[in-house]
Amino acid sequence: MKPRTAALAWPVSATYAGLAVVLVVVMAMSLTLGYRIYSLDQVYRALFAFDGTDTSVIIANLRLPRAVVAPMVGAALGIAGVLVQTLSRNRIASPDTLGLNAGASLFVVMASSVLGVSSLMGLSFAAALGALGAALLVFGIAATAGGLSPLRIVLIGVTFAGLGHSVVEVVLTTNEAQMQQLLFWLSGAFVDRPLALAANGAPFMIVGGLVALVLSRALDALQADDSTAASLGVPLFIVRGAAFLSVSLLTGASVAMAGPVGFVGLVVPHAARWLVGLRHSRQIVAAALIGAIYATAADVAARFVIYPIEAPVGAVTAVVGGAMLLILLKRRAA
Amino acid sequence: MTDDRTHRIAVRDLTLAYGQTRVLDALTLPIAPGKITVLAGPNGCGKSTLLRAIRRLLKGTAGQVLLDDVDIAKMSGKDLALKIGLLAQNPSAPGDMSVEELVRLGRYPHQTMMQPWSPRDAEAVERAMAGTGVAELRTRPISSLSGGQLQRVWIALVLAQETDVICLDEPVNHLDIAHQLECLDLVARLNREHGRTIVLVLHDLNLAARYADELVFVREGRIAARGTPTELMSASLIGEVFGVHATIITDPVHGSPVCIPASRSSAPKAAAEKVAEAV
Amino acid sequence: MTSIGASAPVSSFPRAPVVLVAMLGLFVLLSLCGVAFGSTWIPLEEVAKVIAGFGEKTQNLIVLQLRLPRVVAAILSGGAIAVAGYLLQKVTRNELASPGVLGVVDGAALGVVIFLAALSNESNALVTSIAFQPLAAAVGGLCAIALVFALAGNQATSAVRLLLFGIAVAAVAKALTMVMMLIGPIYRTTQAARWIAGAVNEVNWSEIQVTFVALVPLLAITLLIARRLPPADLDEVSAQSVGLNVPVARLLIFALAAALTAVGVAFVGGVGFIGLMAPHLARMLLGRGVHVGLIGSFLIGAMMLVAADLLVRVLFSPIEVPAGTVTAILGAPYFLYLLMRKQSYDG
Numbered sequence: 001m002k003p004r005t006a007a008l009a010w011p012v013s014a015t016y017a018g019l020a021v022v023l024v025v026v027m028a029m030s031l032t033l034g035y036r037i038y039s040l041d042q043v044y045r046a047l048f049a050f051d052g053t054d055t056s057v058i059i060a061n062l063r064l065p066r067a068v069v070a071p072m073v074g075a076a077l078g079i080a081g082v083l084v085q086t087l088s089r090n091r092i093a094s095p096d097t098l099g100l101n102a103g104a105s106l107f108v109v110m111a112s113s114v115l116g117v118s119s120l121m122g123l124s125f126a127a128a129l130g131a132l133g134a135a136l137l138v139f140g141i142a143a144t145a146g147g148l149s150p151l152r153i154v155l156i157g158v159t160f161a162g163l164g165h166s167v168v169e170v171v172l173t174t175n176e177a178q179m180q181q182l183l184f185w186l187s188g189a190f191v192d193r194p195l196a197l198a199a200n201g202a203p204f205m206i207v208g209g210l211v212a213l214v215l216s217r218a219l220d221a222l223q224a225d226d227s228t229a230a231s232l233g234v235p236l237f238i239v240r241g242a243a244f245l246s247v248s249l250l251t252g253a254s255v256a257m258a259g260p261v262g263f264v265g266l267v268v269p270h271a272a273r274w275l276v277g278l279r280h281s282r283q284i285v286a287a288a289l290i291g292a293i294y295a296t297a298a299d300v301a302a303r304f305v306i307y308p309i310e311a312p313v314g315a316v317t318a319v320v321g322g323a324m325l326l327i328l329l330k331r332r333a334a
Numbered sequence: 335m336t337d338d339r340t341h342r343i344a345v346r347d348l349t350l351a352y353g354q355t356r357v358l359d360a361l362t363l364p365i366a367p368g369k370i371t372v373l374a375g376p377n378g379c380g381k382s383t384l385l386r387a388i389r390r391l392l393k394g395t396a397g398q399v400l401l402d403d404v405d406i407a408k409m410s411g412k413d414l415a416l417k418i419g420l421l422a423q424n425p426s427a428p429g430d431m432s433v434e435e436l437v438r439l440g441r442y443p444h445q446t447m448m449q450p451w452s453p454r455d456a457e458a459v460e461r462a463m464a465g466t467g468v469a470e471l472r473t474r475p476i477s478s479l480s481g482g483q484l485q486r487v488w489i490a491l492v493l494a495q496e497t498d499v500i501c502l503d504e505p506v507n508h509l510d511i512a513h514q515l516e517c518l519d520l521v522a523r524l525n526r527e528h529g530r531t532i533v534l535v536l537h538d539l540n541l542a543a544r545y546a547d548e549l550v551f552v553r554e555g556r557i558a559a560r561g562t563p564t565e566l567m568s569a570s571l572i573g574e575v576f577g578v579h580a581t582i583i584t585d586p587v588h589g590s591p592v593c594i595p596a597s598r599s600s601a602p603k604a605a606a607e608k609v610a611e612a613v
Numbered sequence: 614m615t616s617i618g619a620s621a622p623v624s625s626f627p628r629a630p631v632v633l634v635a636m637l638g639l640f641v642l643l644s645l646c647g648v649a650f651g652s653t654w655i656p657l658e659e660v661a662k663v664i665a666g667f668g669e670k671t672q673n674l675i676v677l678q679l680r681l682p683r684v685v686a687a688i689l690s691g692g693a694i695a696v697a698g699y700l701l702q703k704v705t706r707n708e709l710a711s712p713g714v715l716g717v718v719d720g721a722a723l724g725v726v727i728f729l730a731a732l733s734n735e736s737n738a739l740v741t742s743i744a745f746q747p748l749a750a751a752v753g754g755l756c757a758i759a760l761v762f763a764l765a766g767n768q769a770t771s772a773v774r775l776l777l778f779g780i781a782v783a784a785v786a787k788a789l790t791m792v793m794m795l796i797g798p799i800y801r802t803t804q805a806a807r808w809i810a811g812a813v814n815e816v817n818w819s820e821i822q823v824t825f826v827a828l829v830p831l832l833a834i835t836l837l838i839a840r841r842l843p844p845a846d847l848d849e850v851s852a853q854s855v856g857l858n859v860p861v862a863r864l865l866i867f868a869l870a871a872a873l874t875a876v877g878v879a880f881v882g883g884v885g886f887i888g889l890m891a892p893h894l895a896r897m898l899l900g901r902g903v904h905v906g907l908i909g910s911f912l913i914g915a916m917m918l919v920a921a922d923l924l925v926r927v928l929f930s931p932i933e934v935p936a937g938t939v940t941a942i943l944g945a946p947y948f949l950y951l952l953m954r955k956q957s958y959d960g
Contacts, residue, residue, distance in 0.1 A: 089428070092777070141953065151773045155709075155952055158780055162885070163945035166938045170929075217450070221442045223431065227422035230391050232495065233415025233443040262784070278431050281450075311792050318788035325781040326764055329774065 012282055015275055019289035023071065026296045030067040031059060034303045035310070038063075066190040069198050070299040070313075071292035073190070073254040074264055076205045078291020079212050080250040081265025082272065082283050083243050086219050088139075088153055092328050094266035095131070095251040098157035101262070102164030103134025104255035109171050120200045120256070128204060128252025134160065135244050188259040188314030190299045201253040208249035209288065211242055216280035219243065223278065261295065261314050263321020268294055270324070341417055341498050341531065342367050343388060347397035350380075350387055350555075357383045359555035360397065365499075370525050370532040372542040375552035376576050381535050382423060384552065385501050388533065389420040415443035419497035423504050423535075425488050429477030433468055433487050434459070436476055440494030462494035466520060482513030489520060499531045500524065506541065514538075518545050543567050544590045551575045567591035629899045633909060636898075640912045647684040647919045648676055651926055655680075686816040686880065687918040687936070689824050691887055693877030695914020696835060696907055697870040698888025699895065703842055703903075704866040705775065709951055711889035712874035715779040716757035718883040719786035721875045724753020726793040744823045751875035757782055758871050820880040827876045832911075835869060839903040842866075884921075884937045886944020887914050 031043045038059060045051060046059035081094045088098070095101050107130025111117040117126060138160060142153045212219075218239040221229045230236055254261070271294075272286040295313070298320070302313040343365040350358040357380045365371050365388075373381040386392045388399055390406050398405045406414055419440075427436055440462065441455040463469040466486040476484060485505060492500055502521065506514040522545055524530045536542040542549060543563035551558040551566060558575045559566055572580045572593060579596040648660045655663075655672060662668045663676040694712060701710045712718055728749030732741050765778045841862060878884065895909035921939040928934075 089426075091428075141949070151777060152952055155773060155776060155780075156949055159945050159948050159952070162941060166885070166941035166945070169938045170934055170942075217442065217445060220435075221439050224427040224436070224439060225422060225425050227386070227391055227420065228425050228427075228439075228491070230411075231389050231415065231418075231420035231422070232439060233412040235411055262788075273430070278428065278435055306792060315788040315791045318784055318791075322781050322785035322788065325784070326778065329768070329777055329781065330764060330766075 023293050027067050031063050065195045069193045070190045070296040073258045074291035074295025075288040076250040076254045077264040078268035078287035080247045081269045082287045083247045085269050097154050098138050099134045099160035100131045100251045101260035102161035103130040104252050106164045109168050124256035127256040128248050131251040132248035188261045189312045197257050201257040204249045204253035208246045211246040212284050219280040262318040267324045344400045348394045349396040350394045366548050368529050369547035371548045372534045372546035373550050374542045379552045380555040381552045418499040419492040419495040420501040421492045430475045434472040437490045440491040458494050462490040466490040501533045503535045539593045629905050636912050648680045687922050688915040690877040690881040691918030692911035692915040693873045694888045695891035695910040697873040699892040699910040700866050700870040714776050716761050716782040717754040717874045719783040720757020721750035721754035723786045723790045724749040726790050747827050747876045747879035750879040751872045754875040755871040816880050842903045885941035
């Protein structure tokens with residue numbers, strides 16, 4: 001994508017408004033389209049004038065949670081992607097390529113099978129902790145190995161993710177009793193997610209998003225090298241620490257809500273930069289909106305790619321994200 | 335602008351070590367306010383470390399750096415960023431950042447949570463871009479710039495910071511000779527027209543001699559010598575500090591001393607002497 | 614990129630034959646242990662008796678139908694993948710290269726899943742012989758590695774970039790595999806699910822036969838062309854100038870490596886990191902000689918998978934944890950160590 005520069009053709013607020021309109025349209029599609037197609041009228045009745053018919057029950061209990069969870073997860077992963085890409089100064093970094101999703105999954109599985117945690121809140125917390133642990137590990141390795149190149153950091157992250165998945169596999173195969181419940185967490189989908197999950201994850205996401213916004217000016221300066229940022233008076237340690245915390249909250253909450261939905265955090269920041277430029281106060285807002293649109297649209301697309309069967313949304317985002325990664329590598333963006 | 339108030343910097347008994355290796359060894363150096371000070375010395379002598387210590391990017395194990403008699407270790411990061419700017423040796427930023435976006439970063443220490451961006455900030459950015467001649471490049475992504483243009487943009491960033499003291503770590507590295515001169519002329523103008531105190535690390539002795547008000551030779555973490563270029567550019571001192579035989583002549587155009595190092599293998603000393611006589 | 618030589622000892626390894634013989638001994642011992650251990654312990658002499666054809670009936674059954682197939686499958690798969698890794702590391706001059714990270718394994722998986730989906734009839738029976746499954750895997754693997762190199766283009770000279778292209782292609786292939794598995798009925802899903810983890814416990818004799826028949830000619834070709842390989846250690850220009858036809862050699866070796874990997878994983882599935890670690894250990898123990906390196910890689914790779922399978926049987930019995938998870942858990946830290954050690958691969 002061609003980078004836009006500071007001079008935008010139209011005001012940023014117009015861009016936000018446009019994205020918000022698209023988001024509403026996509027959410028409406030998520031409510032109406034699927035194995036069965038409902039009219040907007042039916043949707044309205046199910047949500048605001050519940051009449052107890054099968055149609056209303058399906059819309060309120062099955063469609064509505066996905067139409068709420070998908071944009072939340074997408075927004076969180078979009079913001080997390082922006083932060084991770086700035087922190088690592090690496091345009092191919094994302095919560096999954098750095099192993100954060102895998103860390104969150106691992107902790108969810110461990111908390112559930114070893115510690116016997118079963119509450120949604122507890123698992124959300126475990127997921128956030130796992131994402132934080134993975135972030136610290138990957139960046140710690142990179143720091144102790146003496147300024148690894150961005151590409152190398154991604155390779156370390158990907159390897160760590162593979163390692164995490166292997167451990168998860170062992171735990172799953174040795175714990176058949178919990179397998180069903182855990183597979184639910186790890187399948188990376190928006191199907192069958194109760195609304196309670198969204199309510200639980202929301203505080204994590206809101207705090208994470210607000211921290212990101214507060215940091216936005218420091219993050220602007222952090223795009224330059226460390227020496228420049230430090231000489232501009234950016235407290236590097238504090239800013240990085242806070243940003244990691246925010247990434248962990250956002251990624252952890254998303255994994256807790258929908259499992260690891262791949263590559264959202266890789267794709268979204270690129271689109272955000274293309275639309276609103278590099279200033280973080282704008283990038284973060286745009287990434288949240290675009291992420292919400294992207295995840296919801298992918299969720300709708302997943303219902304149709306192998307119709308009448310529903311594909312996991314993670315497969316859809318992985319194909320798009322993998323292709324995107326190839327394009328970025330091809331254009332030497334990293 | 336801030337012509338009338340210049341900050342005084344003094345390095346006192348500063349010792350700095352990376353692990354077991356001592357890079358600066360009880361080094362003491364007053365920096366002349368309102369002047370251009372150039373730090374020179376062989377590779378690994380500690381001159382870049384000294385510059386970074388002056389900006390507190392590195393912290394000494396003993397000794398202090400004083401800014402107007404206050405130890406900078408006691409100052410807040412933001413305060414310091416308002417007083418001393420530094421252009422790093424190989425600064426980097428995302429290639430698709432525009433020139434203006436990059437220069438705007440220089441206003442970071444001037445902004446507060448309550449007042450994110452003021453007209454004053456915008457003016458400072460405009461002044462910095464105009465002063466470095468990059469205003470017409472403002473929407474260009476920095477990856478599309480030539481080396482000389484890019485260096486001017488980075489200088490514009492430091493300029494937008496509006497600090498009285500500006501440190502530059504080898505700003506002309508990787509530039510061709512025309513752009514080296516252009517860049518250093520710009521630095522010299524900042525000093526003359528705005529009274530900024532400039533501390534430069536330069537590798538090229540002849541450029542150092544031409545632009546420095548005060549030249550400082552650093553060797554093995556200590557100050558080997560300091561003085562005007564004419565005082566310091568002597569064959570014996572250069573031999574002592576850099577370990578090369580050199581002949582010093584006077585630049586017939588600018589009048590500054592010029593060092594002609596002898597190649598170690600063929601050392602045509604006689605020829606060099608002849609040149610010296612001819613000039 | 615010129616620093617691979619620095620990682621291996623430069624001496625000519627006069628002890629290589631001795632080490633090789635010792636390795637062979639260890640290999641035989643480990644294989645026998647692989648048969649002896651399990652839910653019931655069968656003493657080694659009994660195992661030898663059964664193999665020689667003098668065993669009792671129950672022991673015959675356990676050894677020949679249950680234990681031996683998985684050991685033989687582990688030997689063939691581990692060995693084939695290790696040799697493929699050796700070839701890839703040689704020709705890319707890149708000690709981080711392996712069939713797994715260059716997309717071969719996931720490409721092969723996609724090939725198999727498509728094969729199973731496209732050539733099954735309504736009642737889920739294959740309309741063609743299962744012997745074609747390795748062929749499908751080979752085609753898939755070859756397509757994946759070809760795609761990786763085609764996309765990488767002139768960036769293929771940077772090791773780290775090449776690996777990232779491999780990872781991206783692998784991610785796409787993995788996602789498509791997932792979709793293909795979903796389209797198919799349950800039978801094919803379980804068949805294909807064995808792929809993802811990499812397990813040797815369900816392999817039967819007819820599958821081993823297919824593997825064996827496909828593997829022997831491939832290994833023979835590999836040993837035949839081994840003579841031409843030493844200049845591949847040099848940079849491209851130098852290799853050309855000492856007479857190696859680099860483009861042709863590269864193509865041939867990639868094809869060979871893809872085929873070996875595909876056969877190796879055709880029935881066993883994606884076994885992680887053996888293709889990375891075994892060639893390293895071979896180089897460390899045996900030096901840079903190509904023939905000893907290939908044979909050593911085969912033995913080490915075979916031992917690793919037999920040992921991994923043994924380990925999961927002892928540790929997790931009676932649950933069948935896929936052996937591939939063990940190799941991945943051991944291999945991933947090793948890969949991280951390599952990544953952190955070498956700074957010269959950046960690009």
